[in-house]
Ligand SMILES: NC(=O)C1=CN([C@@H]2O[C@H](COP(=O)(O)OP(=O)(O)OC[C@H]3O[C@@H](n4cnc5c(N)ncnc54)[C@H](OP(=O)(O)O)[C@@H]3O)[C@@H](O)[C@H]2O)[C@@H](O)CC1
Ligand SMILES: Nc1ncnc2c1ncn2[C@@H]1O[C@H](COP(=O)(O)OP(=O)(O)O)[C@@H](O)[C@H]1O
């Protein structure tokens with residue numbers, strides 16, 4: 001499980017560690033790691049390290065200090081290094097002295113922008129690699145114009161120190177010009193921007209360097225599940241199981257207007273776990289035709305017992321749909337409410353009263369549904385989802401390029417995909433079915449949502465395999481996504 005801390009928490013831990021270490025030791029350790037990754041990138045891209053040229057973009061603070069020290073270490077390996085200073089009066093003193101001692105060159109941003117053609121002012125044009133030390137944890141807003149102008153001139157790959165400059169470290173928002181790095185070397189802990197869209201897509205591969213902060217960090221602000229975490233929670237049939245003991249999933253979705261939603265949601269449920277799936281609604285015939293093993297009935301009252309209900313996809317918002325949501329919420333089993341069920345809950349506050357207190361509820365809005373349910377999402381998606389989860393007394397999963405999930409206790413999981421294959425009509429229906437299957441099997445709601453987001457993305461990647469894929473094929477790839485996890489049977 002990858003653990004993530006916000007910058008305030010990281011700063012506090014740094015203060016403790018700084019107080020007991022030699023001045024500058026932490027920075028040198030961080031910078032040395034940057035130099036190692038920079039050298040590796042140089043070797044991979046040009047087959048050598050000595051003789052290559054590296055330009056450093058150096059801002060006003062310690063992030064610039066890291067870049068300067070990294071430059072000094074690279075000089076020792078025979079790299080030609082030129083530092084481009086954005087704030088010559090505020091440049092990190094020891095870092096600058098170290099680079100100069102090592103034989104590095106130093107120019108100002110103004111020199112580079114003046115288009116002179118001597119070697120130093122050409123540093124950006126001739127660099128094999130650029131190290132971004134403009135701004136780190138202190139970053140606020142997009143790059144300022146002088147920094148943005150410098151970055152615009154870069155053609156070589158960029159290695160970002162701690163984070164790509166110009167992105168918001170705590171929200172991952174990108175509100176102005178920002179660096180797009182080929183790789184990022186970060187220190188002490190992952191920060192939110194490394195796993196939150198859109199900033200995460202500007203990091204390249206992220207390398208975490210231990211600088212001794214972990215013991216001082218405490219509980220993480222949020223977590224990212226890895227394949228092992230998902231595999232450990234997947235419900236697989238045990239020798240003593242029968243079709244009922246594994247938890248029966250009920251699907252109350254779709255209908256005569258949107259029979260496809262009924263099929264896609266049911267597919268997600270059928271393919272995620274063994275046992276039984278029931279369907280209740282006016283698309284019963286279509287569902288039965290696609291999945292003969294599903295027990296399909298025309299109405300909820302005939303549906304029989306289930307251990308979790310999935311509702312919302314393709315349901316519509318007419319009075320019949322409202323009654324379906326009300327009945328499902330009153331059923332005293334965990335419920336996953338998606339799409340129209342979210343819209344109905346937003347539009348008809350009385351529906352909340354139908355819910356049995358304490359019964360798990362997972363809400364899975366996309367951004368527009370979230371806005372109807374809980375107001376404008378703003379830049380800080382994690383804070384907005386945490387607040388909504390508390391207010392709704394539910395697990396809330398916000399869909400998107402990074403999926404953000406929170407429960408009513410403030411625990412947060414984030415899934416960053418880095419691929420956009422699931423952005424296709426009906427894929428949310430499949431996700432609902434997966435969540436329903438995991439809820440029915442007794443997986444804790446926060447992790448049912450988290451594992452489902454992971455499985456869904458993995459199934460989409462397998463189905464797509466480099467070309468666009470429809471939601472039906474995402475569902476069909478669920479077994480392959482599960483097999484790839486090699487869960488213990
Ligand atoms: N603490 C430690 O032990 C260790 C810390 N380490 C390193 O320190 C980094 C944090 O350093 P930091 O706190 O000195 O600030 P930093 O991020 O360099 O910002 C510098 C200045 O940039 C400016 N600025 C702000 N926004 C901007 C924008 N959008 N565009 C352009 N400029 C902008 C603003 O200056 P202003 O111009 O407002 O005076 C700000 O003060 C951390 O990320 C890690 O790399 C490692 O060495 C490990 C050990
Ligand atoms: N840009 C994106 N990158 C990756 N995944 C995305 C992106 N946009 C949407 N998704 C995912 O695709 C699914 C879309 O769900 P949803 O919006 O409910 O679609 P539908 O209602 O058509 O089924 C969600 O799982 C969401 O997280």
Ligand SMILES: [K+]
Pocket residue numbers: 063132133134135136160161162163164165
């Ligand atoms: K940076």
